[in-house]
Amino acid sequence: MLLASFMRIRRVAALLFSGPQVIAFTPAVSLGAFWIGGEGALLAASLGYPMIYMLFAPEGWVPHETVSRRDAVTGLPLREFMLERLDDYFEISANRARNGACMLIELTNAAHVETTFGSEVLSELRRAVADRLRAALRDNDMVYCLTDDRFGLVLGTTTNLDLEAGIQLSNRLLRTVQDPIKVGSNTIYPSSCLGFCLANVSPEPTGEALMDAAQSALLSAMKSGESTIRAYAPDTIRAAAKVDNNAREVIEALEDGRITAWFQPQVSTDTGLVSGFEALARWIHPEKGPIGPSSFIPALEAAGRMEQLGDIILRHSLLALRKWDAAGFDVPSISVNFSEVELSNPRLVDKVRWELDRNELPPERLTVEIVESVVTADPNNLVTRNIAGLAALGCTVDLDDFGTGNASIAAIRQFDINRIKIDRSYVSRIDRDPEQQRLISAIITMAEQLGLQTVAEGVETQGEHALISQLGCDHAQGFALARPMALDNTFGWMEQHYAHLLPIPQIGGRAF
Incomplete structure (x- = not known):
């Protein structure tokens, strides 16, 4: 009890015996002692004051405490x-x-x-x-x-x-x-x-x-x-x-490396060749297996960890390109989704440039995917400038989920968009719904007039694949071709795909 009281007094006194006030206080003590008691008092003050200072000095000045x-x-x-x-x-x-x-x-x-x-x-x-x-x-x-x-x-x-x-x-x-x-x-x-x-x-x-x-x-x-x-x-x-237990579990998974990139191929409808892969986040749960992003993205957004997730997916994507190159596979590009949080980083362009340089990859092999809500933003804001900066760096830019937002043609041209990705809601049942066929045909015609390529997302049947090919869509992506897969599985899939590559299926008659 006495020791605790002494230590508390010592800490309080430390505030008085440290800092600029000590410099002003020391001469006053010396002069006061000499004035009151003469040379004897001055000598006592000169010897006593340093002892008091050492006794009550701030902890940071005590050598053995400084180390430990x-x-x-x-x-x-x-x-x-x-x-x-x-x-x-x-x-x-x-x-x-x-x-x-x-x-x-x-x-x-x-x-x-x-x-x-x-x-x-x-x-x-x-x-x-x-x-x-x-x-x-x-x-x-x-x-x-x-x-x-x-x-x-x-x-x-x-x-x-x-x-x-x-x-x-x-x-x-x-x-x-x-x-x-x-x-x-x-x-x-x-x-x-x-x-x-x-x-x-x-x-x-x-x-x-x-x-x-x-x-x-x-x-x-x-x-x-x-x-x-x-x-x-x-x-x-x-x-x-x-903050619930699920959010904590998601953050722990991110920190432990259990949220990683999986890859879904994109295939040319003209040649059947692989034109690229899209990187998609997956949580590899020890009990539930692979979990899609809709189950964990909200928790990462709430925790302010979206940029950390983006860094992981970008690094894994560029590493995948290098491994495909080393294995002799021709994969022209990798598509990576950039969230609005990432696009709000003032150092984004420098960071992407550094990652590309570190992996010795040219910028045109990275495709930046953005959503329509970003394209409709104020052209003078940081997000807009970052997209323009990435395009100027040489990255290609895809407009994701086209048809679900309010992007104007002027906004599309402003961002130097390379491809538009037709949302799966338009692709679904296209082989059975003439109205869907007309909508996609109009989108493809508009894209051709603007000099843009098109990618059909969510192609789930061979009939949908055949029809979007006949309508003139440039690339297809979806379960009809392959589900998202771990990097190690992409090599076997490409070998099998090229071994069994067949002519693009056609549907008789004209599609409207």
Whole structure:
């Protein structure tokens, strides 16, 4: 009990015996001692003051604690230090008209950096971010290392720290963290989210409660996507508590590599040759087997993990191209769906360029699939500029699910679309429904006039395959040709497909 009381007094005194105030206070003590007691008192003060400083000095100045209670990579103090500092804040500042804050910053692509570049590059990234945060803060603010991808900040008290000021500071910190970092020959683009809680709205006047509140705000920010900032509000804790077990299981599957890319072939209706594959996300569940994206995409969207999923699918897709090349198969391109979250990343074009260069693949072998809702967006927004940037890089662009949205011909031409993918709702029962035939015929005619190729999605029967071929659709994709499959199975499928390649089936008579 006495030891605990002493340690609490020591921590409080540490705030008084550290920082700029010590420099101003030391001469005052010396002069006061000499004025009151002469040379003897001056000598006693000179010897006694350093002893008092060593007794009550901040923990970070004690050598053996520095080694054992600091992060080995960044040199930052750990979580227990942060909690002590937050507790001290409430003891000292509870009755003052001043405010402080607890901030948490998550490096959301830390796992991707480690997987792609290795642990040494991740360590360099963490060191660089720690240095940037130290440089961006005031002398009485502190930075802490909580995990390999999370930093904590305790802002010293001030009279003008309100919600607006907190958000402004958070924006500045995120910009500081997310500037590109050069590590050897690699350029790393950190992505991050930030959650914070002002001390005056902490659920309880304890360091633990204040940190928990900031963490609930951080979780809310991560669910909303990259570069998001959230301030604590009481409902954020209630919202975080509603995350169900399925969502947790999905996130664990993503982190463990159990959500991966499967591939479905696209075949030329003229030659029967494979014209490409589309990469489709699959969750390989240990008990339920392969699970389609409709069962897990909503959970990843809510958790702010769509960009992480996109990175995985892109890497697996480019690796598949290299393996097909090495095996001697001619696969012209791979189609990858890009979500609106990914298309909102200001560094997307640089990231795609880097991945292509790393795999020694030309940009024209990557097909970027976008949906109609993206095409109808404001032409000046970031999503639009990224699509134009990918097209300028040399990637081909497919408009997915054509006919289900409101894309205008002008918008299609603006985005340098290469192909339109006719939605399966138009393809279904085309061999039995004359109205469906006329609709698809009109779409194909429009595409030909615009110089666009067409892909029929969801071709499930040989009759549908034959009819879309006769109508002039350029490519077919669907269960009639092959279901999505793991990469290892694509080699056998292509061998079998080419071994039994037959002329394209035709239906007698003219289709209308």
